[in-house]
Amino acid sequence: MSQELSQEEIQKRMQLMKDNCIFCKIIKKEIPAQIIFEDDICLAILDINPATKGHILLMPKEHYMMMPMVPDQVLGHLTVMSKYLTDLIKTTFDDSKDVTVFIANGAAAGQQSQHFMSHLIPRYENDNINFDIKGEKLNEQELKNLAEKFQAKLVEMNSQQPQ
Numbered sequence: 001m002s003q004e005l006s007q008e009e010i011q012k013r014m015q016l017m018k019d020n021c022i023f024c025k026i027i028k029k030e031i032p033a034q035i036i037f038e039d040d041i042c043l044a045i046l047d048i049n050p051a052t053k054g055h056i057l058l059m060p061k062e063h064y065m066m067m068p069m070v071p072d073q074v075l076g077h078l079t080v081m082s083k084y085l086t087d088l089i090k091t092t093f094d095d096s097k098d099v100t101v102f103i104a105n106g107a108a109a110g111q112q113s114q115h116f117m118s119h120l121i122p123r124y125e126n127d128n129i130n131f132d133i134k135g136e137k138l139n140e141q142e143l144k145n146l147a148e149k150f151q152a153k154l155v156e157m158n159s160q161q162p163q
């Protein structure tokens, strides 16, 4: 283990990360982007490397690295905005009736930016995007074991919450 960082050092590193974040610069209008929607909490822009035509990036204006760090209220707002932007996509493009809403949470999940965001990807027929996430089928016992593992952890987490 590396040595513990002081609170001050953590703050300093967070600030450095924000200062170097492209998306924070876009939010501060220091770097141009095609803005689709903006309010006090969030910003929606066009992805410059779109998976499909109309690929939108929706992000909180505050810098958070990953979903667990995003306050519930902000995350709730982003989810509601995802709903409206999904509608906007569907009404803007006649040939796109479906939208994939995608969050890459961490590097192993394909997260490429340091700024938490969700992707709204308009889907088209034969767009060759593969979200095939099905694996091998589990048997009853395997499913039961997994569910019990989650349930035991939930009980443990709840008992640790301050009353």
Ligand SMILES: [Zn+2]
Pocket (backbone or CB within 6 Å): 018, 021, 022, 023, 024, 025, 062, 063, 064, 114, 115
């Ligand atoms: Zn940022």
